[in-house]
Amino acid sequence: MHSSWWLTFLILVPFVGAIGAALVRKVEGRAYVVGIGTSAIELILSVVVACLYNDHIAKAQTFDFATRHVLSAPFGLAYDVSIDGISLLMVVLTALTVLLALLGARDRRQEPAFVAWMLLLTCFTMGSFLSHDLLEFFVFFELTLVPCYFIISQWGGKERAKAALKFFIYTFTGSAFLFVGILYLAFQYQHQNPNSALTFSYSALSSTAMSHGTAVWLFIAFAIAFAVKAPIWPFHTWSPITYAEAPTAGSIEMSALLAKLGTYGLLRFAVGLFPLALVSMRPVILTLAVIGIIYGSMLACTTPDLKRFVAYSSLAQMGFITLGVMSGSTIGTVGAVLLMFNHGVITIGFFLIIGFIEKRRGSILIKDFQGLQGPAPVMAALFTVVMLASIGLPGLSGFVSEYLILIGTFATHTWWAVVATTGVLASALYLLWAYQRVFHGRAEGANAEITDATTSEKWVLVPVVVLIIVLGVFPKPVLDRITPSVHQLIAHVAPAGLNK
Amino acid sequence: MKLVIPSIHYLAILPVLIFFGAALALVLASALARGKVPLVVATSTVIAAATASIVVNFWQWRCVAKAGASVTIAHAIVLDDFSVVASGVIALSVIMTALVAHDWAIRERVSGVEFHILALASSAGALLMTQANDLIVIFLGLEILSIGLYVLVAFDRHRTTSLEAALKYFLLGGFASAIFIYGAALVYGATGSTNLTTISYFLGSNVLLRPGLLYAGGALLLVGFAFKIAAVPFHLWSPDVYEGAPTPVTGLMASIVKVGAFAALIRVLISALGTQLDTWRPILWILIVLTTVIGASLAVVQRNVKRMLAYSSINHAGFILLGVWAGTIRGTAAALFYIITYAPIVVATFAVVTLIGGVGDEHHSIERYQGLARRQPWLGGALAVLLLSQLGVPLTTGFYAKFTVLASVVDAGGGELALIALISAAIAAFFYLRWAMALYSDDGLEAARVVVPRPTAVVIGFGVLVTLVFGIWPGPLATLAQHATVLFTP
Numbered sequence: 002m003h004s005s006w007w008l009t010f011l012i013l014v015p016f017v018g019a020i021g022a023a024l025v026r027k028v029e030g031r032a033y034v035v036g037i038g039t040s041a042i043e044l045i046l047s048v049v050v051a052c053l054y055n056d057h058i059a060k061a062q063t064f065d066f067a068t069r070h071v072l073s074a075p076f077g078l079a080y081d082v083s084i085d086g087i088s089l090l091m092v093v094l095t096a097l098t099v100l101l102a103l104l105g106a107r108d109r110r111q112e113p114a115f116v117a118w119m120l121l122l123t124c125f126t127m128g129s130f131l132s133h134d135l136l137e138f139f140v141f142f143e144l145t146l147v148p149c150y151f152i153i154s155q156w157g158g159k160e161r162a163k164a165a166l167k168f169f170i171y172t173f174t175g176s177a178f179l180f181v182g183i184l185y186l187a188f189q190y191q192h193q194n195p196n197s198a199l200t201f202s203y204s205a206l207s208s209t210a211m212s213h214g215t216a217v218w219l220f221i222a223f224a225i226a227f228a229v230k231a232p233i234w235p236f237h238t239w240s241p242i243t244y245a246e247a248p249t250a251g252s253i254e255m256s257a258l259l260a261k262l263g264t265y266g267l268l269r270f271a272v273g274l275f276p277l278a279l280v281s282m283r284p285v286i287l288t289l290a291v292i293g294i295i296y297g298s299m300l301a302c303t304t305p306d307l308k309r310f311v312a313y314s315s316l317a318q319m320g321f322i323t324l325g326v327m328s329g330s331t332i333g334t335v336g337a338v339l340l341m342f343n344h345g346v347i348t349i350g351f352f353l354i355i356g357f358i359e360k361r362r363g364s365i366l367i368k369d370f371q372g373l374q375g376p377a378p379v380m381a382a383l384f385t386v387v388m389l390a391s392i393g394l395p396g397l398s399g400f401v402s403e404y405l406i407l408i409g410t411f412a413t414h415t416w417w418a419v420v421a422t423t424g425v426l427a428s429a430l431y432l433l434w435a436y437q438r439v440f441h442g443r444a445e446g447a448n449a450e451i452t453d454a455t456t457s458e459k460w461v462l463v464p465v466v467v468l469i470i471v472l473g474v475f476p477k478p479v480l481d482r483i484t485p486s487v488h489q490l491i492a493h494v495a496p497a498g499l500n501k
Numbered sequence: 502m503k504l505v506i507p508s509i510h511y512l513a514i515l516p517v518l519i520f521f522g523a524a525l526a527l528v529l530a531s532a533l534a535r536g537k538v539p540l541v542v543a544t545s546t547v548i549a550a551a552t553a554s555i556v557v558n559f560w561q562w563r564c565v566a567k568a569g570a571s572v573t574i575a576h577a578i579v580l581d582d583f584s585v586v587a588s589g590v591i592a593l594s595v596i597m598t599a600l601v602a603h604d605w606a607i608r609e610r611v612s613g614v615e616f617h618i619l620a621l622a623s624s625a626g627a628l629l630m631t632q633a634n635d636l637i638v639i640f641l642g643l644e645i646l647s648i649g650l651y652v653l654v655a656f657d658r659h660r661t662t663s664l665e666a667a668l669k670y671f672l673l674g675g676f677a678s679a680i681f682i683y684g685a686a687l688v689y690g691a692t693g694s695t696n697l698t699t700i701s702y703f704l705g706s707n708v709l710l711r712p713g714l715l716y717a718g719g720a721l722l723l724v725g726f727a728f729k730i731a732a733v734p735f736h737l738w739s740p741d742v743y744e745g746a747p748t749p750v751t752g753l754m755a756s757i758v759k760v761g762a763f764a765a766l767i768r769v770l771i772s773a774l775g776t777q778l779d780t781w782r783p784i785l786w787i788l789i790v791l792t793t794v795i796g797a798s799l800a801v802v803q804r805n806v807k808r809m810l811a812y813s814s815i816n817h818a819g820f821i822l823l824g825v826w827a828g829t830i831r832g833t834a835a836a837l838f839y840i841i842t843y844a845p846i847v848v849a850t851f852a853v854v855t856l857i858g859g860v861g862d863e864h865h866s867i868e869r870y871q872g873l874a875r876r877q878p879w880l881g882g883a884l885a886v887l888l889l890s891q892l893g894v895p896l897t898t899g900f901y902a903k904f905t906v907l908a909s910v911v912d913a914g915g916g917e918l919a920l921i922a923l924i925s926a927a928i929a930a931f932f933y934l935r936w937a938m939a940l941y942s943d944d945g946l947e948a949a950r951v952v953v954p955r956p957t958a959v960v961i962g963f964g965v966l967v968t969l970v971f972g973i974w975p976g977p978l979a980t981l982a983q984h985a986t987v988l989f990t991p
Contacts, residue, residue, distance in 0.1 A: 072974075072976070073974075073975055073976040073979060074976075075834075075905075075976070075979040075980060075983055076901065076904065076905070076908075076975060076976075076979060078975070139895075140895040140896075140900075141895075143894065143895050143900075144894070144895050144896065146894075147889070147894055150934070151941070154938050154941065155941055162938055165934075165938070166931065166934055166935070166938070169930060169934055170927055170930055170931055170934075173926075173927045173930050174924060174927040177920060177923035177924050177926065177927055178920065180907070180923060181907070181911065181916055181919045181920045181923060184907060184908050184911040184912075184919065185911050185916050187908075188908075188911055188912045191912075199908075
């Protein structure tokens with residue numbers, strides 16, 4: 002067991018950084034340095050935690066760095082953090098996302114506030130992934146809304162007010178269901194154990210006995226909140242406008258990172274806590290996931306602007322993740338966890354490149370572009386790598402995860418996997434078509450004068466490309482960390498729900 | 502016939518006496534003094550009286566800890582932790598309002614001490630309500646509280662809206678009082694007493710074969726309370742009155758009326774009629790659904806921030822009622838916790854609204870707030886925090902307030918009710934956020950800076966401090982609320 006201080010630092014460092022960025026606001030550009038420094042430290046910390054976690058697996062205890070302090074007994078409020086193979090990847094992704102978002106999508110308007118909000122968002126997201134207590138998770142989960150709201154509403158595009166409000170109300174309503182569900186579960190537990198104080202501890206609540214009906218209702222309540230966050234069809238309608246109107250860094254944070262909070266919550270809490278509900282709810286959620294894959298792919302073909310394009314392709318990808326999460330097979334779930342990370346990295350790449358193009362041309366409408374690969378060959382090449390990873394080309398990261406998801410789901414829910422496979426083809430269709438429209442052809446007018454990626458822009462994308470290739474060729478170290486935790490989770494829920 | 506004077510435990514009624522005494526002293530001073538009594542003297546008197554009352558509250562708390570809860574004056578007044586805490590909250594709200602009203606009076610050139618006299622008298626009524634153990638005493642407190650407020654609402658006598666609001670409040674309030682006292686009469690007819698303890702004992706040891714009279718009486722009492730706390734469908738007066746009243750008075754109303762009325766409501770429903778839980782719960786259920794949902798929905802369409810806050814306070818009243826609905830000790834503690842945290846926030850919010858209202862107290866459209874946080878980061882930021890707290894964002898007391906009431910409701914088996922209330926909170930989020938967004942908008946940067954006098958700044962700062970400090974560390978307040986309600990037996 003490692004010291005929990007590592008995890009506490011992971012939460013505290015960005016918080017302190019945010020305060021620091023606010024304090025140095027008088028000096029031009031100083032806040033940005035603080036932001037980069039903080040997120041670099043955060044990334045190093047998270048990688049160290051990821052490496053330390055490794056030798057722990059041998060001891061077959063899947064939760065590491067754990068600690069629990071009750072903060073307020075009447076509320077059942079506790080500080081309870083720990084980490085396993087599933088949250089581990091998310092922690093690294095959190096730190097990586099904020100660093101790349103700050104580096105690649107710098108926004109100079111009121112920079113100190115922007116940096117402070119970004120770091121606060123990192124702090125809260127980190128807290129959500131590290132929480133091992135349902136109330137604590139909910140607090141962090143809700144708190145992520147505030148920085149997001151301010152980032153969209155102050156640094157977004159023309160329709161930013163509408164987008165921010167829509168995003169907040171949607172997610173807040175979803176959380177209402179989650180909150181009532183958590184309270185209900187906690188009291189169910191307390192009524193069964195009259196001598197214990199009110200507690201929201203994950204390990205305690207996972208032992209709550211409940212009827213099938215109760216489990217189904219609680220599962221639905223939890224699933225609604227996470228389906229809105231992810232988003233899963235048909236709860237996705239906030240996401241295209243929000244991704245399109247948010248500043249690039251905000252889009253990156255939301256689609257690469259906060260969306261994962263939805264699927265992570267679905268796996269950890271909805272699946273992990275209510276195994277009884279899975280028998281009846283699995284087909285429902287799987288169907289929604291498959292619809293999301295098809296629907297997202299179709300809309301990605303027709304959408305007029307690049308950010309919405311990524312939003313819809315993300316909807317399809319989130320469909321794949323949901324498919325794996327709900328597949329009930331260890332392989333499929335491992336694939337889903339891996340895809341959460343890979344999709345995060347790929348989306349960072351997409352949004353960064355779109356941000357670069359937007360900065361040069363002031364537009365994200367697909368019809369405004371033509372033949373960009375002539376004047377900007379490096380940018381086109383980088384886009385190609387990211388795109389091919391998203392399509393799932395063997396040898397790149399997307400392939401490994403999608404492949405695992407599909408074979409896992411095929412073993413347990415054959416027909417859903419069969420239909421979902423068409424989504425892989427569809428992704429090739431919409432991505433290649435979009436590439437064709439933007440980068441192919443002859444560049445004229447403003448398109449011909451576009452400049453290629455600058456040195457710093459290239460360097461920001463290097464980690465993305467490296468991760469795409471490394472995880473495509475050699476995912477073993479990562480898979481080794483995920484698998485035992487997933488296996489334990491599936492073994493916990495399997496007796497009730499798995500037929501194969 | 503010989504009149505027997507009951508024994509009086511003076512410590513129990515000391516806060517009420519202090520408030521009345523201070524009001525009386527100000528009346529005498531203004532009558533006897535040559536020229537006018539300076540505003541500073543009046544404000545300091547109010548603050549001194551309220552501070553003294555809080556000190557007495559500490560003393561009472563120790564007394565209760567040592568000797569337990571007690572009743573006095575022929576069982577009509579009760580001294581327990583619940584009343585002590587509620588009185589403390591009222592006194593605190595009075596201090597905050599006095600500071601805001603001080604600056605407001607200077608700005609509006611209101612001279613004279615009438616405002617403070619009326620505020621003191623009204624608060625004395627609210628204090629009486631928190632301690633009342635008899636329907637008649639509740640009525641007495643209610644009337645003292647209301648009559649002062651009727652006048653206070655009309656205080657901006659040059660403004661028609663103020664007069665209109667006062668008249669509306671007076672007529673409807675008088676009507677509600679009549680309904681309340683009629684209900685008390687019917688309950689007396691059914692149980693043979695107006696004393697809450699006796700009623701509770703009577704209902705606990707007898708079975709009413711024809712409970713119709715009791716039900717009718719209880720329903721009328723509930724209507725009277727619902728009017729005072731502005732629960733839908735008895736809320737129609739509140740937006741107009743909130744809008745028309747001078748803003749510091751609105752702040753006072755939103756805090757002390759809620760504290761007093763809820764304290765009395767909890768005593769009546771939980772202590773006296775606790776045995777009839779199954780009867781009043783369904784009624785309260787409907788009342789809560791209407792109050793939370795309609796309060797939040799109607800707030801969304803408002804452009805005037807005072808009307809918006811009126812509807813928001815209706816929504817909050819619905820949330821406090823949730824704790825009452827639970828009918829358990831947990832629920833009562835939750836309702837009390839909600840009241841404790843809500844009062845300072847709402848007074849501080851109205852303090853900001855008072856400042857922005859400008860001379861004449863007339864500029865309350867939401868456009869007025871555009872870019873405020875850009876021009877004056879501290880003032881705008883403080884308002885943003887207060888709004889987020891009312892919205893119920895974690896790390897503010899608003900979150901824990903909602904959390905405790907919802908927890909008590911879910912504990913008592915009302916999952917659907919909790920869900921409906923929470924969805925109303927999501928609707929309410931819409932207007933809190935629209936307001937918060939206006940604060941940070943790029944428009945209105947050239948508007949004039951608002952002068953923030955020191956006393957008002959202290960009030961706003963205090964509100965923000967309370968919501969943030971106890972938002973991160975809610976333990977002490979929760980323990981306080983729990984302690985205060987231990988003796989309530991449903």
